[in-house]
Amino acid sequence: MNDLTTYIKSIGEKTDSTLEKLLPASSLYPQSIHELMRYCCFAGGKRVRPCLVVAAFEACSGKSAGEDVFKAAAAIEMLHTFSLIHDDLPCMDDDDYRRGKKTAHKAFNEALAVLGGDALCIIAFEVLAGIGKVEIISEIARSLGTMGMIGGQVVDIESEGKPVDKDIVEYIHNNKTAALIRASINTGAMLAGATKAEIDKLSSYGTHVGLAFQVVDDILDEESTTEQLGKDAGSDRERGKATFPAVMGLEQSKLYAKDLIDKAWEDIEFLGNKGYYLRELAEYIRVRIF
Amino acid sequence: MNDLTTYIKSIGEKTDSTLEKLLPASSLYPQSIHELMRYCCFAGGKRVRPCLVVAAFEACSGKSAGEDVFKAAAAIEMLHTFSLIHDDLPCMDDDDYRRGKKTAHKAFNEALAVLGGDALCIIAFEVLAGIGKVEIISEIARSLGTMGMIGGQVVDIESEGKPVDKDIVEYIHNNKTAALIRASINTGAMLAGATKAEIDKLSSYGTHVGLAFQVVDDILDEESTTEQLGKDAGSDRERGKATFPAVMGLEQSKLYAKDLIDKAWEDIEFLGNKGYYLRELAEYIRVRIF
Numbered sequence: 001m002n003d004l005t006t007y008i009k010s011i012g013e014k015t016d017s018t019l020e021k022l023l024p025a026s027s028l029y030p031q032s033i034h035e036l037m038r039y040c041c042f043a044g045g046k047r048v049r050p051c052l053v054v055a056a057f058e059a060c061s062g063k064s065a066g067e068d069v070f071k072a073a074a075a076i077e078m079l080h081t082f083s084l085i086h087d088d089l090p091c092m093d094d095d096d097y098r099r100g101k102k103t104a105h106k107a108f109n110e111a112l113a114v115l116g117g118d119a120l121c122i123i124a125f126e127v128l129a130g131i132g133k134v135e136i137i138s139e140i141a142r143s144l145g146t147m148g149m150i151g152g153q154v155v156d157i158e159s160e161g162k163p164v165d166k167d168i169v170e171y172i173h174n175n176k177t178a179a180l181i182r183a184s185i186n187t188g189a190m191l192a193g194a195t196k197a198e199i200d201k202l203s204s205y206g207t208h209v210g211l212a213f214q215v216v217d218d219i220l221d222e223e224s225t226t227e228q229l230g231k232d233a234g235s236d237r238e239r240g241k242a243t244f245p246a247v248m249g250l251e252q253s254k255l256y257a258k259d260l261i262d263k264a265w266e267d268i269e270f271l272g273n274k275g276y277y278l279r280e281l282a283e284y285i286r287v288r289i290f
Numbered sequence: 291m292n293d294l295t296t297y298i299k300s301i302g303e304k305t306d307s308t309l310e311k312l313l314p315a316s317s318l319y320p321q322s323i324h325e326l327m328r329y330c331c332f333a334g335g336k337r338v339r340p341c342l343v344v345a346a347f348e349a350c351s352g353k354s355a356g357e358d359v360f361k362a363a364a365a366i367e368m369l370h371t372f373s374l375i376h377d378d379l380p381c382m383d384d385d386d387y388r389r390g391k392k393t394a395h396k397a398f399n400e401a402l403a404v405l406g407g408d409a410l411c412i413i414a415f416e417v418l419a420g421i422g423k424v425e426i427i428s429e430i431a432r433s434l435g436t437m438g439m440i441g442g443q444v445v446d447i448e449s450e451g452k453p454v455d456k457d458i459v460e461y462i463h464n465n466k467t468a469a470l471i472r473a474s475i476n477t478g479a480m481l482a483g484a485t486k487a488e489i490d491k492l493s494s495y496g497t498h499v500g501l502a503f504q505v506v507d508d509i510l511d512e513e514s515t516t517e518q519l520g521k522d523a524g525s526d527r528e529r530g531k532a533t534f535p536a537v538m539g540l541e542q543s544k545l546y547a548k549d550l551i552d553k554a555w556e557d558i559e560f561l562g563n564k565g566y567y568l569r570e571l572a573e574y575i576r577v578r579i580f
Contacts, residue, residue: 024436030444033436086408091400110381111447114404118376118411119440125415126431134419137427141416146314146323150409154320157401 004280008051011073014065015050016042018074022127036108036116037123040081044099044230048213048285049076049184055277056188056202062274063192068131072187076140078124080180083149085117092157093239100230136187143183152176161240169242170211177217178210185209201267208264209282215257216288218243222250261286294570298341301363304355305340306332308364312417326398326406327413330371334389334520338503338575339366339474345567346478346492352564353482358421362477366430368414370470373439375407382447383529390520426477433473442466451530459532460501467507468500475499491557498554499572505547506578508533512540551576 002010019041024034050073054065065073088095088103089110096106105113128137142148152175159168185206189199220228221236222245236243244253264282268275292300309331314324340363344355355363378385378393379400386396395403418427432438442465449458475496479489510518511526512535526533534543554572558565 028436030436030441030448032448033440033444037436082408086404089401089404091404111379112444114376114379114381115440115444118372118408119436121408121411122431122435122440126428126435129424129427129431132424134422134424134427137419137424138416141412141419145412145416146318146320146327146409150323150405150412151320154323154402154405158320158322 001276004277004284007055007277007280008047008284011051011054011065012047014070015047015073015077018067018070019077022071022074022078022123024123032108032112033116033119036104036112037120039101039107040085040104040116041078041120043101045077045081047073047077048281049080049181050074051281052181052184052206052209052278053188053191055281056185057192058188059268059271059274059276059278060189060192060194060198060202069188069191071127071131072136072191073184075124075127076180076184076187078120078127079140079144082117082120082124083144083153083180085113085120087153089113092153095235097230131191133190136190139186139190140180140183143179148175148179148183152179156242159242164242164247166247169244169247172242173211173214173244174207177214178207181210181213182206198270201270205264205267205278205282208260208267209285212257212260212264212282213285215244215253215260216285218245219250219253219257220288257286291566294567294574297345297567297570298337298574301341301344301355302337304360305337305363305367308357308360309367312361312364312368312413314413322398322402323406323409326394326402327410329391329397330375330394330406331368331410333391335367335371337363337367338571339370339471340364341571342471342474342496342499342568343478343481345571346475347482348478349558349561349564349566349568350479350482350484350488350492359478359481361417361421362426362481363474365414365417366470366474366477368410368417369430369434372407372410372414373434373443373470375403375410377443379403382443385525387520421481423480426480429476429480430470430473433469438465438469438473442469446532449532454532454537456534456537459534459537462532463501463504463534464497467504468497471500471503472496488560491560495554495557495568495572498550498557499575502547502550502554502572503575505534505543505550506575508535509540509543509547510578547576 023038026035026038028034053073054069057065057069085104087093088098089105095103104116152172156172156176182203185202186199189202221233224233261282265279268278313328316325316328318324343363344359347355347359375394377383378388379395385393394406442462446462446466472493475492476489479492514523551572555569558568
């Protein structure tokens with residue numbers, strides 16, 4: 001069994017080559033939007049969601065991920081990128097940098113950023129349709145809609161600068177971040193033909209890992225420099241964003257992240273040795289802060 | 291056989307009641323985005339695309355449209371509404387009124403308009419997945435992407451205020467408007483189990499009707515008052531938009547619309563009497579200007 005770093009690197013490379021094949025060429029008319037889509041999809045993302053799709057598939061099936069699994073992983077990465085492009089817009093978080101590069105509306109323009117996000121959302125569904133399983137399209141669409149990612153984003157924006165409690169922060173992050181992470185894991189499990197009972201446990205793992213991911217993100221925003229983050233550090237606090245450190249303090253947030261990862265490990269005890277990479281990925285998400 | 295007005299009215303009512311069931315309730319948290327989605331979907335649209343879905347289904351199957359056909363029709367209307375919300379944004383066409391009502395970003399705010407458009411796009415794919423036919427999801431996604439609606443919108447925006455020829459205007463309208471109209475007809479035909487040869491002819495009908503629809507829209511923008519249109523009349527010319535009247539003049543545009551509808555009628559000769567409503571719908575689109 002490879003170590004986690006090798007595993008992550010290999011999945012990242014295969015996701016990139018799949019994206020390379022699926023995204024329209026930059027030379028294709030109208031070029032500007034295709035350039036934007038590729039600029040944003042190849043901006044140095046960590047490919048966390050593709051890793052979770054693949055690891056869930058491999059844990060449940062005992063097989064190596066093939067073309068369809070990587071197509072699903074690439075589609076989910078497109079959907080994640082779509083959400084980042086729209087989140088960064090002037091009318092939303094108004095961010096100039098992301099992963100150390102100019103955001104889409106800064107590198108191109110605002111109209112093209114809106115349309116490029118839309119196009120990534122649409123092509124992702126086209127790719128998912130090509131896999132041929134409607135239940136996966138339903139699962140992913142539900143995780144993105146107003147009962148999922150978009151709902152979380154709405155409450156996030158509407159809570160800015162207002163006093164919020166832990167319930168609101170949990171609502172935001174459970175929907176804005178954890179919903180698509182959960183859907184990534186469920187997609188891998190569904191492609192592997194996992195049972196309903198297995199998917200339920202993996203869903204719970206997804207919720208715990210997804211929340212932990214966001215707690216860590218919030219902590220990093222407080223504790224890191226702009227250079228380390230590739231985006232403006234401390235910007236959450238400046239904008240009065242609803243974050244875990246804001247409602248429970250930094251130390252409690254760190255303990256909470258640890259607790260969430262412990263729970264994620266419990267969720268996948270049933271996988272035994274097959275759960276190795278899923279456990280390691282959960283730990284990898286946590287240790288970013290320690 | 292009912293007359294066209296009765297037919298259109300009945301489809302509009304059934305589409306509305308389907309949308310009513312499929313859209314999240316305004317009382318559901320987070321309320322603001324659900325209010326926006328309903329505000330935009332029930333803003334008095336003519337339901338042209340649902341009429342084409344239903345008429346194509348009934349012409350090809352000889353049966354009355356049932357629940358799945360109306361679900362597809364409602365999903366396509368959601369996708370059309372998503373495109374209008376984003377088109378109206380300040381960074382795009384910057385329109386304050388649509389169908390006599392304030393546009394989404396004016397009635398609510400810009401962030402919510404971006405997210406509400408996104409949410410309508412996403413829920414539409416969820417609804418389509420519920421019908422269970424991936425080939426319909428592929429067809430509709432292709433028609434919306436950068437080789438379809440979004441591509442047309444990009445070129446439309448990038449052509450503003452620049453000299454354009456008829457080829458560019460045709461490209462814009464064939465993609466921005468005709469692509470989803472064509473997909474609507476193809477969806478109806480696919481739900482009816484039409485053959486490849488039949489779908490090809492209906493696709494051609496869709497292209498002709500879709501282009502005619504946009505030629506007529508351009509003419510109305512020139513010839514009508516703001517009150518008649520429910521949006522700013524003459525705004526295309528003011529903004530230097532690429533329109534048919536701008537490249538071929540008003541009289542030629544009217545002749546072109548007539549020619550397109552004649553061709554649409556030829557495309558569906560094979561349907562005989564079963565093509566009655568599709569012929570009438572094409573004519574209905576043309577006579578708006580005469």
